[in-house]
Each structure stands twice: as C-alpha cells, then as structure tokens.
Amino acid sequence: xxxxxxxESSFVSVAIAAICLGYGAKTIQLEEISENVDNxxxxxxxxxxxxxxALRIYDKLKATIEKRxxxxxxxxxxxxxxxxxxxxxxxxxLTGTFKLIKNENFGPFLAAQGVPWALRGAANAAxxxxxxxxxxxxxxxxxxxxxxxSSTYTIGGEPVPAxxxxxxxxxxxxxxxxxxxxxxxxxxDGYVVKVDRVLxxxxxxxxxxxxxxxxxxxxxxxxxxxxxxxxx
Numbered sequence: 250x251x252x253x254x255x256x257e258s259s260f261v262s263v264a265i266a267a268i269c270l271g272y273g274a275k276t277i278q279l280e281e282i283s284e285n286v287d288n289x290x291x292x293x294x295x296x297x298x299x300x301x302x303a304l305r306i307y308d309k310l311k312a313t314i315e316k317r318x319x320x321x322x323x324x325x326x327x328x329x330x331x332x333x334x335x336x337x338x339x340x341x342x343l344t345g346t347f348k349l350i351k352n353e354n355f356g357p358f359l360a361a362q363g364v365p366w367a368l369r370g371a372a373n374a375a376x377x378x379x380x381x382x383x384x385x386x387x388x389x390x391x392x393x394x395x396x397x398x399s400s401t402y403t404i405g406g407e408p409v410p411a412x413x414x415x416x417x418x419x420x421x422x423x424x425x426x427x428x429x430x431x432x433x434x435x436x437x438d439g440y441v442v443k444v445d446r447v448l449x450x451x452x453x454x455x456x457x458x459x460x461x462x463x464x465x466x467x468x469x470x471x472x473x474x475x476x477x478x479x480x481x
Contacts, residue, residue: 333385334386334387334406335386335387336385337385337386338385339383339384339386339404341424341427341428341429341448342383343381343388343428343429343446343448344381344382344383344384345380345381345452345481346378346379346381346479346480346481347380347381347454347455347477347479347480348377348378348477348478348480349375349376349378349394349475349476349477350476350477350478351474351475351476352373353473353474353475354471354472354473354474355372355373355473356369356370357471358459358461358471358472358473359373361471362435362440362461364414368396371395372394372395372396377393377395377396378392378394379391379392379455379477380392380481381446386404386406387402387403387404388401388404388422388429389402390402390431400420402420402422402431403422404423404424404429405422405424406421406422408420408434411433416435416437417435417436417437418433418434418435418436419436420432420433420434427447427448428445428446428455429445429446430443430444430446431443431446439463439465440462440463441461441462441464442459442460442461443460443462444457444458444460445458445459452479453478453479455476455479456474456475456477457475457476457477458472458474459472459475460472
C-alpha cells in the first residue's frame with residue numbers, strides 16, 4: 250500500500266467529516282435561530298392583538314359613556330314635556346323682533362372671551378336683529394348679524410350643552426324681573442357669561458346687559474350695555 254495514498258485518504262476522510270460536521274452545526278444553528286425567532290415573534294404578535302382589541306373596546310366604552318353623559322345633559326324634549334313647557338304660565342312675554350340701536354363697551358366684552366380682532370370690529374359696528382319666540386317656558390333667540398346663532402331653551406330647565414367657535418358651554422335660562430337671564434358657563438375657559446334681557450314697560454324696547462365673570466377673582470368683570478328697539 251502506498252503510504253502517500255493512505256495519508257491522502259486520511260486527509261480526505263477528515264475533510265469530509267469536517268464538512269459534514271460544519272453543515273450539521275449550521276443546520277442546528279439555523280434551527281435554534283428559527284426557534285428563538287418564533288419564541289420572540291409569537292408572544293409579540295399575541296400581545297399586539299390583545300392591545301388592539303383592548304383599544305377597540307376602550308373606544309366603544311368611551312363613545313357609550315359620552316352618549317350617556319350627553320343624554321343626561323340634554324333635557325328630554327318629548328311631546329308631553331314640550332306641551333307642558335309651552336303652556337306654562339309666563340310672567341313676561343318677550344316675543345318679537347328687535348334691532349340694535351345703541352351699543353356700549355361691546356368690543357371689550359367680546360375681547361374678554363377671546364373673539365378675534367377682525368370679528369370684534371365687525372360685530373361692534375353691526376346692527377343685528379334678535380328675533381325672540383317666547384311661549385310658556387320655551388324661548389328661542391335667533392340672532393342675525395356677524396355673530397349668527399339660534400338657540401332654544403326651557404326657562405328654569407336643566408343646563409344644555411352648546412358650542413361656539415369650538416368652545417364648549419353649558420347654557421341655562423331663568424326669569425328675572427320683566428325679562429330673562431341667559432347664563433353661559435365656559436366649560437374649559439374659566440368664565441361665565443350672563444346676559445340679562447329686560448323688556449321696557451311699553452314693550453317696545455329690550456335693554457340688554459351682558460357680563461363676563463371670571464373664575465379667577467383677580468380678573469375684573471367686563472360689562473356691555475345694548476339697547477334694542479322693536480321692529481315687529
């Protein structure tokens with residue numbers, strides 16, 4: 250036997266064994282990596298699915314709670330409640346259309362509520378009309394001018410939610426001598442707006458006093474006075 254051939258055969262055998270062992274090691278390593286990846290990804294995927302479902306449930310619960318809160322904040326306007334409100338005894342009748350003829354300190358009153366300068370200027374120069382429909386304890390006040398609005402209230406009823414330029418308010422109306430007082434609480438801005446509408450003895454004018462009262466007592470109350478004349 251040729252010694253060289255024997256040595257060569259030994260080297261070949263060792264090489265083949267090394268290749269086989271290396272391949273086997275790589276195979277084992279890949280299997281371990283695959284198993285580790287599965288161990289990491291599967292729990293992560295499961296946790297993401299759980300988080301997604303939890304967020305969906307949270308959104309549904311939040312929407313349900315908000316609906317219930319809104320339902321509690323808005324008094325029911327069923328036919329019977331409307332009938333009783335309209336037939337209620339009223340100490341004064343403000344029904345009519347009234348046009349602004351005199352304005353005092355209205356600009357600062359609007360500025361105190363954060364109304365932009367351009368809109369304040371237009372509103373202060375305008376002569377809007379207020380159309381009031383008053384029947385029993387139901388009153389609708391429709392304003393035509395730069396600051397348009399239309400609101401219906403039950404006098405003496407629960408506060409109702411309202412929005413003006415994206416701001417949240419709670420509105421309520423109560424009787425005062427010869428008129429009504431509208432109270433608007435700014436839910437997020439720390440102030441209350443009160444608007445007194447008083448009908449003159451001859452029923453041809455409404456004197457309106459509007460005030461902004463801040464929760465921060467260091468801030469001064471701002472008042473505005475306006476005079477409206479009946480046109481209808």
